[in-house]
Amino acid sequence: MADAITPRGPKPRRRFSRANVMLYGTLIVIAAYYALPLYVMIVTSLKGMPEIRIGNIFAPPVEVTYQPWVKAWSEACTGINCEGLSRGFWNSVQILIPSVILSIAIASVNGYALANWKFKGSEVFFTILIVGAFIPYQVMLYPLVIILRELGLYGSIWGLVLVHTVFGMPILTLLFRNYFTSVPEELFKAARVDGAGFWGIYFRIMLPMSLPIFVVAIILQVTGIWNDFLFGVIYTKPADYPMTVQLNNIVNSVQGVKEYNVNMAATLLTGLVPLIIYFASGKLFVRGIAAGAVKG
Amino acid sequence: MSSSQSSSRKPSGLFRNLSAKIASVPMVLTALVVFVGGTAWTVLYSFTSSKLLPKLNFVGLDQYERLWGTRRWLISIENLAVYGFFSMIFTLVIGFTLAALLDRKIRGENVFRTIFLYPFALSFVVTGLAWQWILNPDLGVQNVVRSLGWESFTFNPLNDPDIVIYGILIAGLWQGTGLIMVIMLAGLRGIDEDIWKAARVDGIGTVKTYLRVIIPMMRPVFVTALVLIASGIIKIYDLVVAQTNGGPGIASEVPAKYVINYMFRAQNLGQGFAASTMMLVSVIIILIPWAYLEFGGKKRG
Numbered sequence: 330m331a332d333a334i335t336p337r338g339p340k341p342r343r344r345f346s347r348a349n350v351m352l353y354g355t356l357i358v359i360a361a362y363y364a365l366p367l368y369v370m371i372v373t374s375l376k377g378m379p380e381i382r383i384g385n386i387f388a389p390p391v392e393v394t395y396q397p398w399v400k401a402w403s404e405a406c407t408g409i410n411c412e413g414l415s416r417g418f419w420n421s422v423q424i425l426i427p428s429v430i431l432s433i434a435i436a437s438v439n440g441y442a443l444a445n446w447k448f449k450g451s452e453v454f455f456t457i458l459i460v461g462a463f464i465p466y467q468v469m470l471y472p473l474v475i476i477l478r479e480l481g482l483y484g485s486i487w488g489l490v491l492v493h494t495v496f497g498m499p500i501l502t503l504l505f506r507n508y509f510t511s512v513p514e515e516l517f518k519a520a521r522v523d524g525a526g527f528w529g530i531y532f533r534i535m536l537p538m539s540l541p542i543f544v545v546a547i548i549l550q551v552t553g554i555w556n557d558f559l560f561g562v563i564y565t566k567p568a569d570y571p572m573t574v575q576l577n578n579i580v581n582s583v584q585g586v587k588e589y590n591v592n593m594a595a596t597l598l599t600g601l602v603p604l605i606i607y608f609a610s611g612k613l614f615v616r617g618i619a620a621g622a623v624k625g
Numbered sequence: 626m627s628s629s630q631s632s633s634r635k636p637s638g639l640f641r642n643l644s645a646k647i648a649s650v651p652m653v654l655t656a657l658v659v660f661v662g663g664t665a666w667t668v669l670y671s672f673t674s675s676k677l678l679p680k681l682n683f684v685g686l687d688q689y690e691r692l693w694g695t696r697r698w699l700i701s702i703e704n705l706a707v708y709g710f711f712s713m714i715f716t717l718v719i720g721f722t723l724a725a726l727l728d729r730k731i732r733g734e735n736v737f738r739t740i741f742l743y744p745f746a747l748s749f750v751v752t753g754l755a756w757q758w759i760l761n762p763d764l765g766v767q768n769v770v771r772s773l774g775w776e777s778f779t780f781n782p783l784n785d786p787d788i789v790i791y792g793i794l795i796a797g798l799w800q801g802t803g804l805i806m807v808i809m810l811a812g813l814r815g816i817d818e819d820i821w822k823a824a825r826v827d828g829i830g831t832v833k834t835y836l837r838v839i840i841p842m843m844r845p846v847f848v849t850a851l852v853l854i855a856s857g858i859i860k861i862y863d864l865v866v867a868q869t870n871g872g873p874g875i876a877s878e879v880p881a882k883y884v885i886n887y888m889f890r891a892q893n894l895g896q897g898f899a900a901s902t903m904m905l906v907s908v909i910i911i912l913i914p915w916a917y918l919e920f921g922g923k924k925r926g
Contacts, residue, residue, distance in 0.1 A: 464660060471670075596754045
């Protein structure tokens with residue numbers, strides 16, 4: 330029996346051995362469990378409310394309706410405000426784009442400085458930055474309120490952009506620093522001999538060479554910032570709430586009859602952006618989270 | 626831009642490498658002002674009686690005494706302990722098992738990995754709401770099992786104060802195990818093929834090889850995974866807000882939620898600062914042994 334599941338070496342011939350059936354059987358059952366919530370959300374969002382009340386949560390819709398999606402997008406209510414999730418979506422887009430650009434621009438230059446232009450104390454600041462990544466956000470929430478208020482940014486989208494830039498910095502700086510450290514030093518030295526300076530080397534050599542790591546950083550930031558709830562709820566006003574916050578307010582609103590199909594359509598709409606990025610990016614997504622997790 | 630070379634031949638210490646220093650200003654500000662300064666500020670003000678606005682009226686440990694005398698905080702801590710304990714064990718076991726299954730040179734590895742990991746791409750709010758719906762007592766899983774004929778079947782964690790935290794745990798595990806699987810898989814891929822050959826030559830079974838040889842070899846990976854899981858557990862907030870909002874009653878409150886409530890809703894800043902300082906203390910308690918193992922151990926080894 331041990332032979333049938335020979336673990337390593339040349340690819341063994343596939344057989345319907347008992348061990349193989351068990352292995353694939355287990356994997357398929359677990360995969361079904363992981364896929365189930367997404368499936369339930371999709372079928373629920375396509376059913377009418379009468380069908381949901383009498384039916385089975387796992388059953389596919391008898392009569393497919395797209396009405397819940399329309400309602401979730403343009404009519405769903407938070408309290409007395411009924412303009413749907415579209416507003417949250419556009420808020421999230423407005424928050425997302427500057428946050429992603431600013432955080433990556435700053436962190437990439439930062440990582441580059443740390444990798445190639447070390448100065449006295451640079452490693453100390455970097456260590457503080459990385460250790461700081463473990464501090465619970467709750468400890469820094471209020472000081473940031475004060476800082477943003479002093480800057481006149483509290484309650485505005487730009488304040489939230491700044492917060493995302495600050496809290497994205499440890500992981501992104503680490504990502505870029507490690508990448509730029511792995512670039513052959515001869516290349517850097519040759520550029521210096523040719524008279525290129527800090528910015529010249531960054532824009533003409535490092536940047537074009539490191540597009541893959543920029544893609545990884547973008548994936549990391551887009552999903553992270555899109556999924557944020559805590560900062561959105563604290564640093565913006567209700568009119569500027571990102572999609573996650575608005576979604577929670579719509580679904581957990583105590584007013585009116587619960588429309589589970591609309592709720593699930595709204596939930597799926599909010600999850601759509603990170604899901605598309607996840608399914609489209611494949612291994613790069615894995616690389617992004619592994620870069621964050623497995624550090625030296 | 627002033628590159629470091631265009632300046633004088635013998636630059637003074639401060640202006641050497643000036644561009645790099647300018648480029649590092651955001652990092653320095655983040656590290657010193659937000660991380661160090663912000664943390665120190667919160668700890669300092671946790672000893673004050675600040676209510677609506679931060680004020681330096683020092684009251685010693687009053688806020689902490691009140692904190693540990695508040696039922697809601699005690700419930701939060703208990704929930705965090707229960708959630709944390711089971712989350713650590715199950716995430717490690719499930720994450721490693723999934724990685725080991727995927728490492729058996731199977732077909733369709735990418736498909737399985739994609740399915741196990743997709744919940745991790747979702748927001749905690751989405752996860753919480755999805756599981757809130759699945760665990761709905763009237764229309765969810767409980768209803769389906771009952772309609773199959775098992776009339777007395779009861780599975781209603783989100784409305785039962787005694788087990789509500791396990792309802793949140795189910796959702797948390799669904800979302801978080803994929804990440805640990807990926808990390809474990811990377812660790813497994815890093816193990817030399819010869820180890821497996823040697824184990825086979827010695828006639829050691831697969832499961833036994835994992836338990837006796839592979840897992841001990843992967844100690845650093847497990848430590849990384851544990852630190853990741855632990856720091857995620859302490860942060861838990863949005864999942865609870867979305868799935869139960871702390872209910873029924875205050876049965877599923879967690880520390881992070883306590884902090885936000887006191888700081889931004891109840892306008893009792895001092896309580897919020899004290900509670901967040903306790904969160905910081907718990908992180909330090911976790912990090913110090915880890916730092917010791919990671920960095921202190923190497924010197925001896």
